[in-house]
Amino acid sequence: FAQAAPFKIGLILPMTGQQATTGRQIEAAARLWMAQNGDTVAGRKVELIVKDDTSLPDVTRRLAQELVVNDKVDVLAGMGITPSAMAVAPIATQSKTPLVVMAAATSSITEASPFIVRTSFTLPQVSVALADWAPKNGIKSVVTLVSDYGPGIDAEKYFAERFQFNGGKIADKLRVPLRNPDFAPFLQKVRDLKPDALFVFVPSGAGAAVMKQFGERGMDKAGIKLIATGDVTDDDQLNDMGDVALGVVTSHHYSAAHPSAANKKFVEAFQKANKNLRPNFMAVGGYDGMRVIYEALKKTGGKGGGEALVAGMKGQVFESPRGPVFIDAQTRDIVQNVYLRKVEKKDGQLWNVEFDVLKDVKDPGKTK
Ligand code: DHB
Known part of the structure; x- marks a missing residue:
């Protein structure tokens, strides 16, 4: 047959x-x-x-x-x-x-x-959790820095709206081009504004460049914390990011350390x-x-x-x-847990270690 x-x-x-x-x-x-x-x-x-x-x-x-x-x-x-x-x-x-x-x-x-x-x-799905965490953890003012296209605009909007609802102040919203971004001038601006934290979304593959320039410009030493969606502390690159990544708090749906x-x-x-x-x-x-x-x-x-x-x-x-x-x-669309994670070193390797979870999160971006 x-x-x-x-x-x-x-x-x-x-x-x-x-x-x-x-x-x-x-x-x-x-x-x-x-x-x-x-x-x-x-x-x-x-x-x-x-x-x-x-x-x-x-x-x-x-x-x-x-x-x-x-x-x-x-x-x-x-x-x-x-x-x-x-x-x-x-x-x-x-x-x-x-x-x-x-x-x-x-x-x-x-x-x-x-x-x-x-x-x-979705970016709204993972960004809101961080906007709830930040003000409870000493972060009162934030500058947002996102790639200038769909997911970045979603991340900026949902993070900023929720953070402001929680009483936080958005000092500025910065957008970088998706293709070949140069983060230096944007990070200089953030240094001048001196918020408690910088919130970042860039797509998978671009996080290491952000982390490197964040360290080189001495942002952490200037007292500015880095918080981000987990796209930035991407497990594909994280282990090569070096100690500047230690302590960075992110929210996302997956960690290789889950x-x-x-x-x-x-x-x-x-x-x-x-x-x-x-x-x-x-x-x-x-x-x-x-x-x-x-x-x-x-x-x-x-x-x-x-x-x-x-x-x-x-x-x-x-x-x-x-x-x-x-x-x-x-x-x-997918409904899933969203985890808060912190970059930690274990056995000589960097991992996104989960420390809190929001269960069964639907995409808050859906209008219907
Ligand atoms: C998109 C791409 C990414 O690499 C990512 O981490 C998140 C979103 C996107 O283009 O939708």
Whole structure:
């Protein structure tokens, strides 16, 4: 009898350029998922097609079009940055192809197509926790510094609104370009304003540069604390950031140091398969994205189909390496714990050590 056609996942990632670590982490995690769970699901052989969009949204769009029209993929996935996800959303809608967003984290992405399901996080989701923590910990004035695009604008807005609601003062809001940012003039301005703390969001891969210049300009010695979303103390780079990172408090949904059995197993297997590379939050978004696709395909009994697959993705509840999560059936966005963490040295390595948790946080950016 006829062999069932392969089930194709078109995974579009930035494998080169400024966001290359995102691609490297997610591809490695997707391959780890398949190595651990097999490449046959409900009688269908799963085929992963990886494409490099160099994080240019026009390229992401063209690749998505080719994957849908020529390769006839069953699912699109990846999306290293917000502009890439937004560029592909209309293709997902028109072709009724599920688009599993594993990295990009602007709140509004899931509203751009009913075929989008997200397994990463949103900046509003993680920023609010820090704005509650800061004023209770001696931080009364803050300057915000964010990358000037979707996730940065979300982080700035949700951090500032909540911090001001809590009685804090925002001394200034600074935005740096996404491409090739020079942080020096902005940090000089922060030094002059001398707030209690600087709040930062930059995307994965850019945190080390911020940390380095923060140290070189003697900001910490001038009495200015650094607080940030966990994108800045990215586990992909953290261990090479040096002692300037020690004590930095961040909020985020994943730390490689998350103390659960599931995470220990994940980190160990990931490092073993990838020359000891430490998985970051991007890897977890990719790993969980594969889980969501596999489970949805099982629910359709191997039949697939865009609408049936999205229906099978909605409402999934499972334990991720990050902790317990679920895919909200209304918003198709991920609901998860948000952790407060502090950078500490353990056995000679730097880790984001979790010290508090807000459970089951929905994206506060959703209007509906
Ligand atoms: C986005 C990209 C990142 O690397 C990150 O850490 C957060 C958000 C984005 O473009 O949406």
